Amino acid sequence: MRLTSFTDYALRALMRLAGEPGRSFATGEMAAELDISRNHLAKVVRDLADSGFISTQRGAGGGFTLARPAQSITIGEVVRALEGPPLVECFREDGGDCVLMPRCRLKARLAAAREAFMRELDTTTLAECAYPARLKRTPAPA
Numbered sequence: 001m002r003l004t005s006f007t008d009y010a011l012r013a014l015m016r017l018a019g020e021p022g023r024s025f026a027t028g029e030m031a032a033e034l035d036i037s038r039n040h041l042a043k044v045v046r047d048l049a050d051s052g053f054i055s056t057q058r059g060a061g062g063g064f065t066l067a068r069p070a071q072s073i074t075i076g077e078v079v080r081a082l083e084g085p086p087l088v089e090c091f092r093e094d095g096g097d098c099v100l101m102p103r104c105r106l107k108a109r110l111a112a113a114r115e116a117f118m119r120e121l122d123t124t125t126l127a128e129c130a131y132p133a134r135l136k137r138t139p140a141p142a
Contacts, residue, residue, distance in 0.1 A: 009041065013030055049067075076119070076121035
C-alpha cells in the first residue's frame with residue numbers, strides 16, 4: 001500500500017499539532033518546519049478542516065489547531081478521509097470498467113489486504129505518533 005503525498009503531508013502536520021496540542025500554527029510556519037510548499041500545505045489544511053480534524057482561524061493571530069484530542073483520532077480515520085481514488089478500478093462505486101469482472105480472483109485478495117492495512121492503522125492514535133517541537137540540529141563533533 002502506498003499513501004499519497006497529500007495524506008503523508010496531512011499526517012505530518014497532524015503529528016506536529018499533536019506534539020503541541022495547545023498551540024496554534026500558521027501555515028507558513030508549519031510549511032517551513034516540515035519542508036513542504038506553503039501552497040500545498042494550505043490545501044492540506046483546508047481538507048483537514050473540512051474533515052473535522054483541525055480548527056482554523058483567519059487573520060492576525062490566526063492559524064490552525066487540533067479540533068479534537070489527539071487520543072481520539074486514529075491514523076486509519078485520517079487515511080480514510082483523505083485518500084483519493086480507490087486502490088484499483090474495480091473498487092470504485094460504479095464497479096469500474098474491468099474486463100475481468102465478475103470472474104476476477106484478485107479483487108477479494110486486494111480487498112482483504114486493504115482491510116488488514118486499515119485495521120492496523122486503526123489501532124494507532126495520533127497521540128502515539130505526536131511529533132514534539134523541532135529540535136535544533138547541533139553540528140557533529142569534528
